[in-house]
Amino acid sequence: MSTTTPEAPATVGDSRVNPVKAMLKSDRPYTVFAALIVLVVFFSVLSPVFFSAANFANIGRQTTLVTIMAVGMTFVIISAEIDLSVASILKLSGVCAALFMQNFGENWVLGAVVGLAVGTFIGLINGLLTTRLGIPSFLVTLGMLGVAKGLAFVITDTAPVLIDNTAFFKVFYEGTILGLPIPIIWTAAVLTIGGVLLHFTTFGRKVYATGGNAVAARYSGINTSRVKIYCFMLSGLLAGVASLIFAAQAHAARPDFADGLELDVIAAVILGGTSLFGGRGTIIGTFIGSLIIGVLNNGLVIIGVSSSWQIAVKGLIIILAVAFSARKR
Amino acid sequence: MTEAKPLIDMRDITVSFGVVRALRGVNFELHPGEVHALLGQNGAGKSTLIKVLSGVYQRDSGDVLIHGEQTQFKSAQDSRESGIAMVYQDLSLVPTMTVAANLFLGREPHGPLNLIRNRGLVSKAQAYLDEQGFPVKANASVDSLPFAYRQLTEIAKALMGEIKILVLDEPTSALSAGEEEILFEAVEEVTKRGVGVVYVTHRLHEVFRISDRVTVLRDGLNAGTFETADITMETLVQAIVGPGHEKMTQSTLSFEEGQRRSALLDASSEQVDVPPVIELRDVTNDRLNRVRLKVRPGEIFGLAGMVGSGRTEILETMFGLRRTVEGELLYQGEAVAWRSPAPAIRSGVALIPEDRHLQGLVLSDTISANVALPQLRGLTKFGMFARRESNRRAKSAVSELNVKAPGIVTKLEDLSGGNQQKVVFGKWLTPEPKLLLLDEPTVGVDVGARDEIYGIIRRFAQAGCAVVVISSDLVELEMLCDNIAVVHDGRIITTVHTSEIEGEEGLHQLVQESAR
Numbered sequence: 001m002s003t004t005t006p007e008a009p010a011t012v013g014d015s016r017v018n019p020v021k022a023m024l025k026s027d028r029p030y031t032v033f034a035a036l037i038v039l040v041v042f043f044s045v046l047s048p049v050f051f052s053a054a055n056f057a058n059i060g061r062q063t064t065l066v067t068i069m070a071v072g073m074t075f076v077i078i079s080a081e082i083d084l085s086v087a088s089i090l091k092l093s094g095v096c097a098a099l100f101m102q103n104f105g106e107n108w109v110l111g112a113v114v115g116l117a118v119g120t121f122i123g124l125i126n127g128l129l130t131t132r133l134g135i136p137s138f139l140v141t142l143g144m145l146g147v148a149k150g151l152a153f154v155i156t157d158t159a160p161v162l163i164d165n166t167a168f169f170k171v172f173y174e175g176t177i178l179g180l181p182i183p184i185i186w187t188a189a190v191l192t193i194g195g196v197l198l199h200f201t202t203f204g205r206k207v208y209a210t211g212g213n214a215v216a217a218r219y220s221g222i223n224t225s226r227v228k229i230y231c232f233m234l235s236g237l238l239a240g241v242a243s244l245i246f247a248a249q250a251h252a253a254r255p256d257f258a259d260g261l262e263l264d265v266i267a268a269v270i271l272g273g274t275s276l277f278g279g280r281g282t283i284i285g286t287f288i289g290s291l292i293i294g295v296l297n298n299g300l301v302i303i304g305v306s307s308s309w310q311i312a313v314k315g316l317i318i319i320l321a322v323a324f325s326a327r328k329r
Numbered sequence: 330m331t332e333a334k335p336l337i338d339m340r341d342i343t344v345s346f347g348v349v350r351a352l353r354g355v356n357f358e359l360h361p362g363e364v365h366a367l368l369g370q371n372g373a374g375k376s377t378l379i380k381v382l383s384g385v386y387q388r389d390s391g392d393v394l395i396h397g398e399q400t401q402f403k404s405a406q407d408s409r410e411s412g413i414a415m416v417y418q419d420l421s422l423v424p425t426m427t428v429a430a431n432l433f434l435g436r437e438p439h440g441p442l443n444l445i446r447n448r449g450l451v452s453k454a455q456a457y458l459d460e461q462g463f464p465v466k467a468n469a470s471v472d473s474l475p476f477a478y479r480q481l482t483e484i485a486k487a488l489m490g491e492i493k494i495l496v497l498d499e500p501t502s503a504l505s506a507g508e509e510e511i512l513f514e515a516v517e518e519v520t521k522r523g524v525g526v527v528y529v530t531h532r533l534h535e536v537f538r539i540s541d542r543v544t545v546l547r548d549g550l551n552a553g554t555f556e557t558a559d560i561t562m563e564t565l566v567q568a569i570v571g572p573g574h575e576k577m578t579q580s581t582l583s584f585e586e587g588q589r590r591s592a593l594l595d596a597s598s599e600q601v602d603v604p605p606v607i608e609l610r611d612v613t614n615d616r617l618n619r620v621r622l623k624v625r626p627g628e629i630f631g632l633a634g635m636v637g638s639g640r641t642e643i644l645e646t647m648f649g650l651r652r653t654v655e656g657e658l659l660y661q662g663e664a665v666a667w668r669s670p671a672p673a674i675r676s677g678v679a680l681i682p683e684d685r686h687l688q689g690l691v692l693s694d695t696i697s698a699n700v701a702l703p704q705l706r707g708l709t710k711f712g713m714f715a716r717r718e719s720n721r722r723a724k725s726a727v728s729e730l731n732v733k734a735p736g737i738v739t740k741l742e743d744l745s746g747g748n749q750q751k752v753v754f755g756k757w758l759t760p761e762p763k764l765l766l767l768d769e770p771t772v773g774v775d776v777g778a779r780d781e782i783y784g785i786i787r788r789f790a791q792a793g794c795a796v797v798v799i800s801s802d803l804v805e806l807e808m809l810c811d812n813i814a815v816v817h818d819g820r821i822i823t824t825v826h827t828s829e830i831e832g833e834e835g836l837h838q839l840v841q842e843s844a845r
Contacts, residue, residue: 200716202709209702212691219650219688220702220756221674279693 029273029285036292043299050302057181063294064183065090065242065261067287070268071194072235074286077269078198079231080211080278081130081137085122086239087261088148093119094243094253095152098161101168108168115247116240122148123236127229137232145262152255160254163247172248183245190238195283207231211278267318268293292317334397335360336494336525337382342391344377351377353549354391359494359525364516366528366536366557368569369546370775375529378546379496382527383415384408396493413494414487421483424472428465428482429454432489461485462518464511476636477508481515488519495519496527499773501535504801508636513539531775533565534804547571569776589791593627593811604662606764606795607647611656616642618819619656624764624795629786631810631827632799633840639819640799641683644766647797648680649673661763674703679757681750683768683799689753690741697723697737700755707760726755731781747778754785765789767798771805783809803836815839 044051069086076083097115101108126144130137163169175182198204209217210224217224247253272289274281296317300310337359344352352374359365369375380386381393384402393400395411402408405415422431429451430437438453440446454467463481471479480500488495497516501509516526516539528540536543537557545552545568552568596603605623612620616639624630632640645651646658649667657664660676667673670680682688690699701708701719708715723737730751734744741749750770757765767786771779786809790796800806806813807827813836814824823839830836 196713200713202705202712202714205698205701205705205714208694208698209691212693213687215688216691217702219648219670219680219682221669221671222702222705223669223671275693279691 029282029288032271032273032285032288032292035271036288036295039292039295039299043295043303046303047299050299055298055302057184059291059294059298060184060187061181062298063290064187064245065258066264066268066293067187067290068190068238068242068245069235069261069265070272070286070290071190071283072231072238073265073269074194074272074274074281074283075198075207075231076137076235077266077274077276078211078278078281079207079228080214081228081231082141082266082276083123083126083137083232083235084141084262084266085126085144085148086235086265087258088145088152089119089122089236089239090243090246090258090261091152091253091255092122092148093240094247094257095156095161095255097244098163098247098253099155101163101165102161106165108165108171111165111168112172112244115244116237119236119238119240119243120233121236123233123239124229126236127232130232131225131228149255156253156255158255160252162252164251168244169248169251172244174248183249186241186245190241191283191287198283203227203230208279211280213279264293271318335394336396337527338392338394338397339378339382340392340394342378342381342393343389344381344386345389351549352381352388355546355549355551356554357544358554359527361493361523361525362520363542364520364526364528364540366530366540366543367546368530368533368536368543368565369552370569370777373546373569374549375546376498377549379415379498379527379529382408382413382496412490412492413496414492415496416480416483416487416498416500422471422479422486424470426471427451427467428458428469428471428474429467431471431482432457432467432486457489458485461488461515463515475508477504477511480504480512484515484519488524492524494525494527496529498529499531500528501530501532504636509535509538531773532802533562536565537562545569566776583787585791586787589627589787590811593625596625605659606661607797608659609643609647609656610659612646612653612658613655614642614646614651614653616651616819617646620646620819620821622814622821622824624797626763626793626795627790628812629790629796629798629810631806631813632797632816633803633806633813633836634816635840636801638816640816641768642819643816644680644768644797644799647673647764647766648678675706677760677763679703679762679765681753681757681765681767681770683772685749685753689756690749692742693740695738695740696727696732696734696744696752696755699741699752700726700737700758703756704759722759723755726752726758729758730755730785745775745778747774747782750774750778750782751785754782761792762789762794765794765796767796769800770798771800771802803840807836 040051049055069090073083073086093115096118097111100114101111104110122144126137126141129135129140171182172186173183177185198207206217206222206227209220209222210227214224243253246257250257268289269281269286270276270289271292272282272285272287274285296314297310300313305313335358337357339355339357342352342355343350355374355378357367357378367375367378377386381388384405384407387403393402395413400411402411423434426434432454433450437445438449440449451468458465458467463485465474465478465481465485471482474482484495484497500512504512516528520526530536540557542554543557543560543565544554545565547569552571555564603625605625608623609620620643622630632643634640642651646653649670649672652668653666659665660678665676686692691702697720700723705714708719720737726732727734727737732744732748732751732755734748741752744752765786770786771782774782786796786798798806798809807830810827812824812826813830815822825839830839
């Protein structure tokens with residue numbers, strides 16, 4: 001992308017700039033937020049059931065997996081890479097955790113640690129293959145999508161792995177804190193930690209610089225390979241977190257769950273204003289993007305759109321949103 | 330110069346963008362066989378004028394007469410059909426294809442069954458290139474060509490058809506001193522056949538080398554049109570900069586600069602043992618061959634040579650981007666083996682790279698974020714990014730370096746070239762570097778900002794920093810440096826003290842001789 005020097009004298013940031021245009025051009029996700037409001041109003045008008053506290057809690061619970069994984073994906077995409085393997089990591093982490101709990105007794109903490117470790121480890125492999133061998137992450141993680149999913153089927157013999165551990169269910173899905181369902185607490189925690197990490201730490205600055213211009217980052221003394229590896233590991237770790245919540249919800253880990261979930265995750269991140277070319281994006285944007293996906297999934301069911309149409313409508317809305325955000329650049 | 334009908338006659342052109350009046354009544358004329366240079370600082374209106382000529386912008390008022398006829402170009406296509414060819418800075422060739430395939434892209438000669446006749450393509454292209462007098466092989470792949478020859482291919486492509494007017498927009502900005510000649514000879518060939526050339530440039534010596542006339546624009550107005558033979562560098566600079574900038578020529582050094590130079594001279598004449606900041610002892614690697622050099626604190630050391638001579642690789646080796654295979658790299662008297670820029674930066678080495686867009690800046694990020702990049706380690710408190718301290722540094726960099734921007738959260742992509750370059754310098758202000766490496770620090774920077782950058786470089790040296798500068802602009806090197814090494818083929822051919830060189834020509838000769 002070549003940048004032409006503007007001939008006109010510096011009038012950038014001039015007070016005459018139209019505030020609406022400035023908002024549309026801003027990296028802050030005003031437009032996505034507006035889109036979310038429009039969707040909520042739309043479904044509320046069509047169905048009285050939609051606009052209720054109970055349903056919003058529903059949406060929150062249903063969006064948990066996408067939101068948590070989208071936070072990790074935001075780091076990966078801002079660093080100018082992509083992770084297509086998140087849904088497969090979720091399967092493999094989940095069944096590893098469940099198998100551990102099935103075979104080694106009651107210790108759910110160790111089981112959870114195993115699940116998280118598996119996810120992080122696969123992220124590490126993704127990162128190493130991408131940076132050390134220089135294979136585009138699109139291909140590395142496409143391959144990993146198959147490898148992790150295949151392994152999940154192999155070690156479970158394609159059968160669901162049942163979990164029978166009340167404490168585990170409570171910690172990851174069924175409990176409440178201050179009246180809030182625990183999945184929402186997990187989502188809030190991941191969003192907060194992710195937001196602080198991206199926006200308030202030195203590591204966050206490195207992620208933006210690596211994705212914005214890897215050469216300039218390297219020339220500034222940043223180890224861009226390491227930054228990317230950490231991003232993939234974070235994505236893997238958060239897929240592991242999601243797998244535990246998922247397993248606690250289903251009382252089992254199943255290798256055939258969550259197929260295609262990576263598309264919802266990537267869509268949420270892109271809807272939230274993160275640039276596929278790297279260097280731009282926010283956690284709050286990703287959160288709003290996930291809510292849009294969640295509201296769509298929930299609202300379409302409530303107003304009685306058939307599940308076949310739901311898939312098509314969701315795809316269409318994503319294309320429109322991305323086309324819109326591409327136009328403003 | 331013939332006073333026949335001019336090829337271009339632009340009269341009283343005005344163009345506005347909203348409230349900004351980019352052109353306020355500009356006149357410009359071009360005769361057949363003439364090279365007419367167009368000069369001016371960034372924002373003076375050069376590009377706008379060229380874009381009116383090429384149909385990209387529409388004028389608000391005024392007349393454009395091409396071959397004596399009134400015209401109103403609505404698109405680049407219209408302009409092309411009137412016989413005007415533009416060659417832009419950004420190359421429009423497909424690098425993986427041959428010169429011939431590029432020349433005939435989209436209009437390849439066809440044989441039976443409508444298949445492309447490759448052999449015919451090459452011979453046809455070669456005949457055309459020979460006829461133009463361009464020394465380029467038609468069957469060469471474009472990415473195998475040195476940059477100057479790619480540019481010739483570009484010009485050859487632009488000239489295909491009934492072209493009478495050629496517009497070159499900063500054609501030498503990516504070329505080294507030696508390569509320029511190739512381009513100039515091609516331009517001379519072109520003018521012999523009656524083609525008029527509009528030559529937009531920032532480099533004044535080129536104006537004297539190649540143009541017949543010069544038009545200078547300033548603030549959207551004509552600041553004068555001169556016969557090149559009748560003017561001096563000083564008059565030209567004055568016309569570009571306007572009144573109130575007489576200091577421009579740098580003929581008078583500041584008091585501090587004079588002090589720095591005499592202190593340096595004293596130190597060397599009295600054999601005072603000032604240890605060098607950086608010393609290369611027979612450093613050899615994949616691109617360098619037994620390179621030896623020393624730079625002391627406060628010294629400005631120049632590296633001259635053609636593009637591809639190994640100049641940049643010497644800097645890269647000093648910055649940890651290349652390994653030292655044989656020989657020793659001593660930093661502050663100690664042998665070091667840096668394997669990435671990070672340890673070099675921690676030890677106080679700073680690099681202003683050649684390509685600021687590619688290597689120097691994150692354009693999508695703010696001034697503040699860019700300035701913070703090399704010092705993130707020092708800007709971390711309890712794992713958190715010290716935003717306030719970072720903003721404070723960015724603010725002081727903006728004011729110290731006179732960056733013209735609305736604020737420190739302005740994105741780099743919204744700044745002009747000169748201001749972007751100042752931000753690259755801003756990355757290395759705190760903590761003060763001990764060794765500053767500069768690769769072509771003023772490429773694509775207008776005359777005014779260029780002068781400020783010289784001032785910045787000198788201030789670093791005055792503060793005791795050792796500075797190494799690469800430049801293809803030999804005048805610049807001679808003006809800035811205390812010592813200059815001429816590099817060729819990964820070796821240092823000779824090192825001279827600037828006082829031993831007789832003007833730009835002397836240095837030019839050294840560089841030319843080294844290449845033989």
